[in-house]
């Protein structure tokens with residue numbers, strides 16, 4: 758039988774993008790993930806290089822095409838002509854914009870661990886476009902950018918945060934941003950109330 762790891766060991770990558778730092782939202786954003794019960798296991802501030810960003814988005818070999826397809830669709834929906842009919846070309850333009858965005862200032866990279874970490878973090882972070890992300894999510898509550906404004910100004914959409922989209926993506930991205938010794942293994946006291954099966958040892 759294949760050994761499956763306990764859900765509480767799932768990890769995900771969160772990067773607070775340069776606009777998140779400039780909006781002085783680092784504490785607020787980290788607090789949102791903390792209060793869910795997730796455990797912070799890695800944290801650092803850095804100035805990413807353009808290469809690091811390009812590699813990050815190309816970890817998934819399909820990403821460029823998929824984002825290109827999505828972007829073309831959104832141009833067509835607006836009744837506008839996409840810059841190219843080739844999703845790879847459009848995806849490449851999105852990466853160019855992302856490189857400019859991510860290298861404009863420092864970012865804060867973090868790794869969070871806990872049950873369904875990837876899915877829970879995406880839920881609380883909100884949809885990619887702040888204009889349409891749900892009220893109560895970080896993007897919905899703290900920023901107002903839109904695809905149409907970003908496209909008009911030929912720039913990446915400013916949505917404060919990157920969060921891994923799947924468990925496989927998280928595994929690859931965590932490796933890309935953190936070395937093994939930058940991730941800390943420790944017990945968080947509140948994990949007992951979140952995960953302990955018998956919940957014993959609480960009463961005096």
Ligand code: GDP
Pocket residue numbers: 824827828829831851855884885904907908913914915916918919920921922
């Ligand atoms: P995320 O996982 O929610 O951040 O979204 P994606 O991984 O799909 O996209 C990453 C980044 O690419 C987004 O934060 C946007 O800056 C950009 N992007 C994604 N989809 C589109 C799109 O349809 N149009 C444009 N202009 N940019 C996009």
Ligand code: MG
Pocket residue numbers: 920921922
């Ligand atoms: Mg993504």
